[in-house]
Amino acid sequence: MAPTVQGSEFAQLRTFVTVAEQLSFTRAAERLGITPSSLSQTIRSLEERLGIRLLNRTTRSVALTPAGEALLLRLRPAMDEIGAALESAIRFRDTPSGTVRVHAARQAAQTFITPMLGTFSRSYPEIIVDVTVDDAVVDIVSGGWDVAIRPGEVVERDMIAVEIGGALCQHPVATPTYIAEHGVPETPEQLLDHNCIRWRWSGHSLPYAWEFYRDGNWFELVVKGSIIANDRGMMLAACLDDAGIAFATNRETDHLIAAGRLVKMLDAYCEPYPGFFLCYPRQRQMAPALRAFIDAVRTTAHHE
Structure with a gap:
């Protein structure tokens, strides 16, 4: 079975490539920022793990053995690929991409x-x-x-x-035309006498219950009506076509109320929420x- 690279063994291979390129333990140690003795120990550990000599070294020179030349031939492009991958990752840090x-x-x-x-x-x-x-x-x-x-x-x-x-607020809203024909509810419970345009969360089977605030407490009201949609734009479009009362946020309706196209109701029962x-x-x-x-x-x- 071929040996696998684990933990510090990658550092051993990197050290070997540097020595093989520099053909000098001193220059390689300087380039890697370690001591020559530490570098020598790293190369010895690699050779012992592989069970073969990779470098012939004397006090004056360093040369690759045939096994070392074969290893360098395969390692150098691999190290280049790893370096390119690391540079690519660093670009993500320096330049948002x-x-x-x-x-x-x-x-x-x-x-x-x-x-x-x-x-x-x-x-x-x-x-x-x-x-x-x-x-x-x-x-x-x-x-x-x-x-x-x-x-x-x-x-x-x-x-x-x-x-x-x-914060947001939700209010019942309707057009002046609808109100002229059906009147304005005075309490949330009076909404049960109106056609309410209901919204449903995507993926939910039941429409969203309308929520009101009274005497320091929130309560839900299950209204009725002939239109249910899971799209709030469709809900508001039906409301603007005089089809009934919708329950919408201030962000959705403030501009329509200011333009006189919708009227806000039951303000006393509506409280801001996150x-x-x-x-x-x-x-x-x-x-x-x-x-x-x-x-x-x-x-x-x-x-x-």
Whole structure:
């Protein structure tokens, strides 16, 4: 069986190649930053392990044996390949490059990723950003993602989670036309008399329960209605078409309320809650590409 390379044995081979190229123990020791005696011991250990002499040496000269020449012939290109591989890895440290795989809830992607993606790509042409936009709750690690942006309520405990963009509020909203025809509910329970446009998490069978705040406590209300969608854009489009009442965040509706296209209701029962979080696995050394992406998203959230 051919001998295998383990532990310090790689250093022995590297030492041998350096001596064989320099044909001098003194020069090789200087190049490697070790003492000549330590270098000699390393070469002896390698020869003993292989059971053959690799170098003929006297007080004045060093020469390769036939076995040493054969070993050098095979080792030199291998060492060059290893050196090139290490240089490639170092480039990842010095110049952000490689692929960053991102999983983002749809609203988070529209708010924090879409505005910065073009500028980021121009700033870091060596980075590939692979974005999956999906409201489904996924396992970041097993799914192969480097980072996710998701609501705080579905953050995994073993993840590093950084809040971005501030708190959110959800309110029932409807068009002036719908309100003129069906009236405004005075309490959350009165929503049961209205056609509510419901949203469902991707991968879930039941629609999302609407959450309200009263007397210091949160409570859920299971509303009814003729439309269920797992896409929040579709949910809002149906609401804007006077189909019913939707339950949406301030980020989704503030501009529509300001334009007079939607009316916010039951404000007294709505309380701010933690919004979106950047989530990524704990790691000793973060890849520069991932660090650059996270910093860019946080900057976008800060100015959003």
